[in-house]
Amino acid sequence: MNRIICIKCPLGCKIKVENGKVNGNICKRGEEYAINEIKNPERILTTTVFIKNGRQKLLPVRSEKGLPKNIIKRCISEISKVEVEAPVRRGDVIIKNILGTGVNIIASRDVDKKGFE
């Protein structure tokens, strides 16, 4: 039996999955989350990349969607090779289709060029 806490809303239902049967969820989203969490768990990846000529040295970035949990370390390794140039706007694509997943890595905030007011 798998026990999962649903994170799709603040209620945090305690879900049990046994022999393909899902119990403890209040809504369909919980069932989908629990099944996905067992078959293909995903996580939103958040990290930073170096930024040249920016008002700060690091740019926070994140995956646009969940990435398979088993390739998160490889994604971090890919992201660590990247250095971008300021200015950057929130939502700018920093890495397109990381590792062929179809998921883009995007900037989480604006970073202006050094000296730009």
Ligand code: SF4
């Ligand atoms: S199962 Fe539905 S109600 Fe329960 S935590 Fe998940 S989303 Fe919220």
